[in-house]
Amino acid sequence: MPIPVTRFAPSPTGYLHLGHAYAAMVARDLAHTAGGHFLLRFEDIDHNRVRPEYHTAAEEDLRWLGLEWDGPAIRQSERAAAYAAALEHLREEAVVYPCFCTRREIEEEITRMVSAPHGPEGALYPGLCRELPAGEASRRMAAGDHPAWRLDANRALELTGPLTFTDLRHGILAVDPGLLGDVVLARKDIGTSYHLAVVVDDAFQGVTHVTRGEDLLPSTHVHRVLQALLGLAEPRYLHHRLVTDCQGVRLAKRHDALSIRSLRESGLPPAEVLADLEARMR
Ligand code: GLU
Numbered sequence: 001m002p003i004p005v006t007r008f009a010p011s012p013t014g015y016l017h018l019g020h021a022y023a024a025m026v027a028r029d030l031a032h033t034a035g036g037h038f039l040l041r042f043e044d045i046d047h048n049r050v051r052p053e054y055h056t057a058a059e060e061d062l063r064w065l066g067l068e069w070d071g072p073a074i075r076q077s078e079r080a081a082a083y084a085a086a087l088e089h090l091r092e093e094a095v096v097y098p099c100f101c102t103r104r105e106i107e108e109e110i111t112r113m114v115s116a117p118h119g120p121e122g123a124l125y126p127g128l129c130r131e132l133p134a135g136e137a138s139r140r141m142a143a144g145d146h147p148a149w150r151l152d153a154n155r156a157l158e159l160t161g162p163l164t165f166t167d168l169r170h171g172i173l174a175v176d177p178g179l180l181g182d183v184v185l186a187r188k189d190i191g192t193s194y195h196l197a198v199v200v201d202d203a204f205q206g207v208t209h210v211t212r213g214e215d216l217l218p219s220t221h222v223h224r225v226l227q228a229l230l231g232l233a234e235p236r237y238l239h240h241r242l243v244t245d246c247q248g249v250r251l252a253k254r255h256d257a258l259s260i261r262s263l264r265e266s267g268l269p270p271a272e273v274l275a276d277l278e279a280r281m282r
Contacts, residue, residue, distance in 0.1 A: 002208060003034060003035055003036040003037070003208075004030055004031050004034050004036035004037075004208050004209050005031065005036055005037045005039065005205065005206050005207050005208045005209070006027040006028070006030050006031040006036065006037070006038050006039070006207065006208075006209050006210075006211055007027060007038070007039040007040065007041050007202070007205060007207050007210075007211075008020075008023060008024040008027045008028070008038070008039075008040055008041070008062075008067075008069065009040075009041040009042075009043050009198070009201075009212070010042065010043065010058055011042075011043045011044065011046070011049070011050070012042055012044050012050050012051065012052075012054035012055045012057075012058055013046070013049040013050055013051070013054065014054060014259075015054065015057055015058075015061070015259040015260065015261050016057070016058050016061045016062070016259065016260045016261075017243075017251050017252075017258045017259045017260065018243050018251055018258045018260070018263075018273075018277060019213070019242060019243040019250070019251040020058075020260070021061075021065055021067070021260055021273065021274065021277060022240070022243045022277055022281060023211065023212060023213060023240070024062060024065070024067045025065075025067060025274060025277065025278070026211050026238065026240050027209075027211045028067050028069075030209055030211055030238065031070075031209075036208075037070040037071070038067075038069050038070055039069055039070060039071060039073075039074075039205050039207070040059075040062070040069035040073035040074075041073065041074050041075075041076070041201060041205065042055055042058070042073060042074070042075045042076065042077075043076050043194070043197065043198070044075055044076055044077045045076045045077060045190050045192055045193075045194075045197055046190065047077070047190070048189075050077070055075075057261065059073070061260040061261060061264070064260070064264055064270055065260065065270045065273065065274060066270055066271070066274070074201070074204075074205065076192075076197050076201065079197070079200070079201065079204075080191060080192065082200050082201075082204065083186070083191065083192035083196055083197055083200055084191060084192075086196055086199075086200045086226075086230055087149060087185065087186050087191075087192070087196065089229075089230055090149075090151075090185065090226075090229060090230070091149070093159065093229060094152075094155065095151065095152050095155050095156050095159060095229055096149045096150060096151055096152060096185055096186075097129060097130060097132075097137070097149070097150055097152055097182075098129065098137045098140075098141065098147035098148070098149055098150075099125075099128075099129040099147055099148045099149070099150045099182075099184070100129055100137075100140055100145055100147050100148075101125075101128050101129055101148075105128065106125065106126065106128070109126045109128055110123045110126055113126060117181065119179055119180050119181055119218070120179065120180075120218045121180065121218060124178075124180070124181030124182070125150065125181045125182045125183075127182065129147075129150070130150075130152065130182065146188050147188065148184045148186060148187055148188045149184070149185050149186040150182040150183065150184055150185065151182055151183050151185050151222070151225070151226075152182060153177045153178040153181060153182050153183075153225075154177075154178070156177050156225050156229060157177045157178070157225075159228075159229060160177070160225060160228040160229060162174065162175070163175035163177075163224050163225065163228055164224075165220055165221075165224045165234065165236075165237055166236050166237065167217075167220075167236075167237040167238065167239055168209075168236060168237070168238040169238060169239060169240070170217075170239065175221050175224045175225060176221050177221065177222075177225045179218055179221045179222070180218055180219070180221065180222055183195060183222055185226075194219070195219060195222050195223060195226065196226065198219075198223060199223050199226040199227055199230065199232065200230075200232075202223075202232075202235055203227070203230075203232040203233060207235050208235055208236065209235060209236050209237070209238060210223075210235045210236070210237050210238070211237075211238040211239075211240060212237075212238075212239060212240070213239065213240060213241075213242045214239040214240065214241060214242060215242060215250070216239065217239045220237055220239070240281075241281060243277070243280075243281065245258065260273075
């Protein structure tokens with residue numbers, strides 16, 4: 001087996017909390033127990049939500065916890081050209097289409113439909129722009145109407161055929177390319193999306209094992225499709241359990257009391273924080 005390469009990929013939109021610490025620990029342990037590499041990547045494409053101070057804060061918190069990463073961290077905000085090239089490739093395969101819909105138009109269409117298709121994350125895109133009359137999309141783009149780009153999930157299935165992915169907890173799972181519908185791969189405002197950027201960067205960083213919370217399991221279906229369409233290597237996955245608060249609610253950035261920062265200020269030693277977390281998640 002090749003040496004494992006894993007990554008921790010936080011979005012710098014707030015302070016890291018115990019859920020992040022657990023995700024980083026899982027990734028670090030999987031790599032380091034087998035002599036591999038544990039990498040850090042900032043998923044900072046969403047400039048409306050990202051704050052520069054959270055990059056530094058995350059690095060400080062990880063160092064304090066002793067979760068040192070290998071090599072320099074990368075930032076998605078510096079990799080727009082790689083995402084644009086991947087999108088161009090998908091455009092050449094005619095597996096993406098431009099979408100001019102506003103959020104409101106999509107919501108109205110969903111309300112109008114008798115039985116709008118739903119996925120694990122809510123209503124799916126109802127397909128308004130999937131088959132625009134010939135020439136309309138290029139006319140609108142020429143007139144300066146800037147579209148989002150969506151995956152054509154049916155066309156993707158035709159191109160890739162059936163796919164699977166291997167998860168170290170769940171075994172071999174069959175990919176459902178339509179699980180999240182025709183997802184946005186490039187947003188109007190940022191020219192890419194979480195899905196496209198993650199797939200391009202995991203390949204770029206040579207990640208062999210993608211470890212992340214099980215809330216992202218549905219996204220992996222989309223990611224496997226993109227890997228196949230872009231001719232990228234297939235990593236293995238480990239979707240781990242999520243850390244919850246004492247009421248069983250999944251941690252979010254609003255749980256300030258459980259931020260690494262406040263645990264550190266409370267005088268707890270970092271080794272104790274990690275040992276407690278490990279015991280709790282066993
Ligand atoms: N940036 C994502 C998050 O903070 C993680 C994405 C991933 O690991 O693929 O939840």
